[in-house]
Amino acid sequence: MKQLVIAERVCLIGHIVSMVFGLVGILLVVPNAEVIFHLSEIGQTAMQWSMSGGGVVYMILGTAAVFLYGLRTLGLGRILGFMLPAICISLISELLGTSTGFPFGHYSYLSGLGYKIAGLVPFTIPLSWFYVGCVSYLLARAGLQVDTKPSWWRHLCAIVLGSLLLTSWDFVLDPAMSQTSLPFWYWQQPGPFFGMPYQNFAGWLGTGAVFMTVAALLWKNNPIKFERWQLNVPLVVYLANFAFATVMSLAAGFSIPVILGFLLGVAPSLALWSKGSALSAQVEAESTINDVSVANIKVALK
Numbered sequence: 001m002k003q004l005v006i007a008e009r010v011c012l013i014g015h016i017v018s019m020v021f022g023l024v025g026i027l028l029v030v031p032n033a034e035v036i037f038h039l040s041e042i043g044q045t046a047m048q049w050s051m052s053g054g055g056v057v058y059m060i061l062g063t064a065a066v067f068l069y070g071l072r073t074l075g076l077g078r079i080l081g082f083m084l085p086a087i088c089i090s091l092i093s094e095l096l097g098t099s100t101g102f103p104f105g106h107y108s109y110l111s112g113l114g115y116k117i118a119g120l121v122p123f124t125i126p127l128s129w130f131y132v133g134c135v136s137y138l139l140a141r142a143g144l145q146v147d148t149k150p151s152w153w154r155h156l157c158a159i160v161l162g163s164l165l166l167t168s169w170d171f172v173l174d175p176a177m178s179q180t181s182l183p184f185w186y187w188q189q190p191g192p193f194f195g196m197p198y199q200n201f202a203g204w205l206g207t208g209a210v211f212m213t214v215a216a217l218l219w220k221n222n223p224i225k226f227e228r229w230q231l232n233v234p235l236v237v238y239l240a241n242f243a244f245a246t247v248m249s250l251a252a253g254f255s256i257p258v259i260l261g262f263l264l265g266v267a268p269s270l271a272l273w274s275k276g277s278a279l280s281a282q283v284e285a286e287s288t289i290n291d292v293s294v295a296n297i298k299v300a301l302k
Helices: 002-029 033-038 041-073 076-100 124-143 152-179 198-218 232-251 256-301
Strands: 107-109 185-187
Touching: 002 041, 002 232, 041 076, 041 124, 041 232, 076 107, 076 124, 076 198, 124 152, 124 198, 124 232, 124 256, 152 185, 152 198, 152 232, 152 256, 232 256
Parallel strands: none
Antiparallel strands: 107 185
């Protein structure tokens, strides 16, 4: 278990460092290409690597970090029960979107995010749906006490809120990533929301809700019990990716998407984390008290 934690932490730190490195390359180096010539040979190599593969690396490391976290806290069956539907369903949505315009609108991916499946969707895109979708759903599920007070209403609210957290990240990410000096995709029919069609949000909400529903059904008879502080990793992953999108959007001059994202994504995620962590601490304390009581009874009987 200790080795698993170390590997998880290394991937998480690498994920965050890669995003920071990517921001430096996109926002500072690309607009000022002459800066590269003033760097050392190692610096030039690093910048070239960042431009050619930085986006791929940070998404692979994010996927690895969340998978290892899920393996440690949820178990292999449950993390695969989320990962496989998330990747497969999001890939189907992305392939449909890039070929037909449904459900997101008409758009195309450019280079910089890795090998394209069917020549349309970079293989890293479904991975990002998985790891951001997973942490979003776990925060919603824990904060709404789905596993301690199960009901169909709580399950439904967790799916809706998890999808909203996921979509709020896209509020901030999409305008900048499609209109930066080094764009990663472009809209063939730009929409009214800072270049994005409103249909895009419906596509994100719907796709997230579908694979979260599948995961909820697969986890139905296998409730999750988080120990104290185990929600820290989902929160860190969510906020780190939100921070990346925020810096990109603000650098592009898009402040309204950031404000909306904070109201609909960051604020709820912090509230859910706080409530979920407090509940886990309470359950842990009650379990400790019960264990002590049972031990005292056994001693008395002897």
